[in-house]
Structures are given as structure tokens and as C-alpha cells.
Amino acid sequence: MVVEPLAPVEAIAGTSASFVLGGADTAMTFFDLPYPSDLRLDAQGRPRVSTFPNPYDAAIVKGVLTIAGERRAFPVVPVVYF
Numbered sequence: 001m002v003v004e005p006l007a008p009v010e011a012i013a014g015t016s017a018s019f020v021l022g023g024a025d026t027a028m029t030f031f032d033l034p035y036p037s038d039l040r041l042d043a044q045g046r047p048r049v050s051t052f053p054n055p056y057d058a059a060i061v062k063g064v065l066t067i068a069g070e071r072r073a074f075p076v077v078p079v080v081y082f
Helices: 059-070
Strands: none
Touching: none
16 A cells, blocks of 8 residues: 655745754754654653753743653653643
């Protein structure tokens, strides 16, 4: 079985994919490496989220990141309820 797109896929101007291994780990470059990725786990197997972008310093984002950094691995179903 071959699955083909319904319409031709065209590039969107100004859009590109990024996959940078070993790059700087900052808020500006956070998504240069896909997320989640096992490459973002620390030595104890917890997600390294300290540089996750939070440009408005939102308390709720800080809380979610704190919890994410305390658990091992990435969740199979990453859901956050508010």
C-alpha cells in the first residue's frame, strides 16, 4: 500500500526544519533539537527543561516545568490539566 498526499506538497516561504545536535542549549535554540527527545534527558533520566522558552515568565509554565523536571523520562501521553 502506498500513501500519497492528496495535493502536491509545496514549500512555505520562510519555513524550515531544524535538527541541531550538540548546539547551544538556550531558550532561543530550544526547538533546534526536536522535543521530546531522549537526548534531552539528564544522567538520572529526567527531562532537562531549564532552558524551555518562557518569554513572559508565566507562573503556570514554571510550575509545569518544575514537575516535568522531577519525573523520569517523557510521558507517553503528555497532558496537562488546568
